[in-house]
Amino acid sequence: MSSANQSATPDPGGTSPAANAAVLALHWQTNVVAPEGFFGAMLAEPVAxxxxxxxxxxxHRAARDAGATVVWTRFTVPEDEGRLVRNTAFMEAVAEHQDAFRPDGPGAAVIPEMAPDSDDWVQDNQRLSGLAGSDLPERLRAAGIDTLYITGVATNLTVEQTARHGTDLGFTVHVVSDCxxxxxxxxxxxxxxNLELATAGNVSADRALDLLTG
Known part of the structure; x- marks a missing residue:
């Protein structure tokens, strides 16, 4: 699956709320949520x-069926390190073990339970925010998307960083609190x-689907 798959681009003039919305599915990767992954010792058990x-x-399935674009973000480190910046302890640790984060390696893969659809977008980057270090914000705007619903792991890491970043970029951002x-x-x-105040507000999955279907 291409990291620039845009075949699901919605019509910017669409009347359905879902036509102008995307689900950012953050770091649903083996490295993050599976026991054998790099962060498995910390996150796999509480996630399960x-x-x-x-x-x-x-x-994700229901939002896709409603017409929203589903965007999977993967934290990966290519051989040339891409846009990795070693400016935090987190990034230093990743850099020291970067072989575990190669784009084609098993740790980088989205977990089988979340297998992306052929029309979904998949975006790799080397930043904590799913919207940093790539042209994803510009692609979303070009597709007429102004509203983001965020799922992922971990709440206090990529989810919070992406939600705050997206809000500062001008998107209307909702974290899907039970996802x-x-x-x-x-x-x-x-x-x-924190995010209840820093974004457009947290919503449950049921409420998010109500908003997507108008």
Whole structure:
């Protein structure tokens, strides 16, 4: 699947709310949510216990059926390191173990439960925000998309970073609160509390689908 797959580009003049919306499905990768992944020791167990994978997979399908564009972001590190910047402890750790993040490696793959559809977009980058270090914001605007619904792991990392970034870029951003998870419930809840004020507000998957279908 291409990292620039745009075959699902909606009509900017569409009347359905979903035509102007995208679901950003962040870091649903083996490295992040599977036990064998790089961050598996920290995240796999709480993610499994939360049931978030099943809820998010159901939401992605329903949003796609409603006409929204589904965009999968993958954290990867190519051989030349791409746009990786070693300016935090997190990025230093990734850089030291970058072989685990090669784009074609098993750790970078989206988990089977979330297999992207052929019309979905897939965007790789080397930043915590799914909207940084690529032309994804410009592509979204060119497709007439002004509203983003965010799912992913972890709530306090890529989800919060992307939600704040998208808001600052001028998108209307909603985090789908029952389709995100973190290492602990306390971290998850604190992050959602921040985002309730910093974005257009958190919504449940059911509420998001109500908004998408008008």
């Amino acid at each position: 216990a939360s049931g978030v994978i099943g809820r998010a997979a159901t939401f 995100v998870a973190a290492a602990t419930a306390e971290i998850h809840d604190a992050s959602l509390g």
